[in-house]
Amino acid sequence: MIDSKVLIIDDEIEFASTLCQRLKLRGVAAIDVHSGTEGLVSLVKMNPGIVILDLKMPDMSGLDVLAKIKEHDPTIEVIMLTGHGSAGSGVEARDKGAFDYIMKPVDLVELVDKMKMADEKRSKA
């Protein structure tokens, strides 16, 4: 089971809400927000353990949000969502402290696996 609370930040509302619903169905405490700024606000409010973060958003780039998150609390694990062509950016995000990246369209099983690994890492720390 995943104990950490999960925050989903993605400007694509339909995508974020559906993903959130599906995670909830699997017993994960998940919340979805739809912009970088909103995400940073929720970060303080709900204090998540894992953040699922879209790389491309209109107000702030995923990498900027990542930097802010890591600044706020370095123990929060971030999983980046990237388009296929931006695999390079995923690698870059990983270098900048993201736990991992996953390409859209997301295979839920794969995502849950990565979340579990992130959760384990947190609980060990």
Add this chain to the structure above:
Amino acid sequence: MSRQSGWLTKILPFPSDDIESPKVRDIGYRRFTRGLCVLLTVLVLVPLIIISVLSHSQYHQLLKDEELDQLVLNLEEAQSTIEAFVGELKSVVKFIGSSDCYKKLLNSEDLEDILVRLQKEYPGFVDIQVIDSNAKQKAYAGPYELRSHNYTNQLWYQEVLQRGVSISHVFSGFRDIPHFVIAVSRNTTEGQAKCVLRATINASTLQEFIDTINSGYADDLFLVDAMQVAQTKPEKYGVLGGGCVLHDKYTPVDPDSSLHVSDNDKILVDSPGIVVFQRKFEGQRINHAVADLLDTPWKLVLVKEQYLYANSWMLFKIRLITIFLTCTIVAVFVIVEISHALTTHIRESDKARQQLYSEAEHSNKLASIGRFAAGVAHEINNPLAIINQKAGLVQDLMEFSEDFSNKDIMEEAVGGIQGSVERCKTITHRLLGFARQTDVVTEEIDVNEILREVVEFLAKEATYNQIKIEFNLCNDVRKIWSTRGPLQQVFLNIINNAIDAIGNGGTILLSSKQINEETLQVTIVDDGPGMPKDVLAHIFEPFFTTKETGKGTGLGLSITYGLVKKLGGSIKVKSKPGKGTIFRIALPVKHSESERFNSKIQGD
């Protein structure tokens, strides 16, 4: 582009640089070559012709003047020499007539004695005769008997009485030996009556003298009398005692000789008493000069072939023309060669420029297409992700809910949606993978996978042309550390060429194998028409193409070669006309160059 100034364009139309139809450009180049040839030829030949003609005419005139001067000089020399000689003979006769007393002259023995002494000095003297004032012979010394003549009415006798001296024509008389006479008058001792001393001189004396003074300059030199009768023997232009052939026989030639020849023939020279004619004789052009001899009845004739019409001048002219023609031919040849070389050079640089231009255009187009494809893939990717999640949600919900009618059909339908999303995903991924070549990252790459991807892209074209693409991939090949984009391009170029080469119906075989721990080899074999050796030698050269104009840039294989080198690999090609072509590409498993290559591309 201003490659030319205005006035030059009118004479020499430069080939157009615009990319027009090749035919129009060809005409332009040909016109340029022709214009250049004509312009250079005119520039070279006009001065050459002017100089040749000018110098020829100048030289001709110079020679003509020089020749005339020479002729007159020679004639004058001969004239004065002969005058001096005749004067000397005259003086001798005068001397005899004056120094001895009249009585002594009348004495035949004394006269004989004088003749003998005279003949010692001048062997030409034949006889001496003394004639009294009654025109009767008084005394005679010599071999002939001339006793009973009365000379009163003879012209020479009258002349002698009048002028004191007379020189006769050459004549044979009744002696049958050509001779001439010098006669002088003197006063007798008895008052005013005059007697005449008459000496006969053999004509051969005159002949010998003429022979000695003709130094060889003249073609003919002889004496004529007032009636144009030759007094000495002409070599060619007449006979001794006959008329000079250059004048009508026995037409008297006065000091004004022009009466008998046309004015055009006569050339006036500065020296008095000399007339020069230029005329044709037996097909030859000759200078015919006549000089009066003072105090004699003779005229001196000098004939000389005109140098300007002689063979040597003709030879000179032929040589001049030969040199001129040779120069012209060489000049024209060189000009034509230079013009062609220049045009070829311009044509080639134009071609190279156009190819570069179209190549730039091509890669620009490719880049645009790539960006566009990437954009489309991205746009599609987002809704795809939503569809994926929604379907996933429906699946989840169905999993957690109890059975309801048609649940299995709905599960199947949602599964179908998921499957289709998966297919869309591979398509967008492939599109992005190809399009985003600027996103080069050095990564671990499965060469087999790259080959399959490339073939997927070309599959449609191959199918249209009934070309089968077969794989013989070894699954044990190691993953190589390389860059995806350039690697794809390498295979794409070669397979694309193979498809173009085969044309219609054929097979391309792709195989991979590990040849040693560090190296992996990809072989691409086609059964197309192959290439002859001379083509094979150039295929990696930039701008070398055998494809039709506009179809190939001639850059594909040269780029491929460069890329393989940068990836640290090597490329080899074998081909046999009629059999097909084999490309072997060796790639290193690990290559430090690819790191640098990667960073360089990103730097660009």
